[in-house]
Amino acid sequence: MFDPVCPSDLSPIRIGDKWAGMIIRCLEDGPRRFSELRVPLRRVTAKVLTQSLRALERDGLVVRRVRTGGVRHVEYELTPLGRSLLGPLDVACAWAEAHWEQLLDARESASP
Known part of the structure; x- marks a missing residue:
């Protein structure tokens, strides 16, 4: 799922948007800060990651917590x-994974 050569838009099963499944993973x-999520999700823009996190929060799948005590920061955690x-x-x-080759073949044959 996080393989750089794996096109995330190839995933035929989506929860929420294109990035939601990867964010959940x-x-x-445990909880992670926005900047920590950006490392494995390097192909998603900050704007889209924010939108995805807000949608997951709205749907009750993720909780956003503001931590104080010294330096203020925000963490995201699964509910x-x-x-x-x-x-x-x-x-x-x-x-x-079991149908990867078939998925790739179908995607390639559908390309113009």
């Missing part, structure tokens, strides 16, 4: 509802 191990998507994402990723 990035938050799987229990967001965490419940990890299992289905595992299944979807396994399916995509």
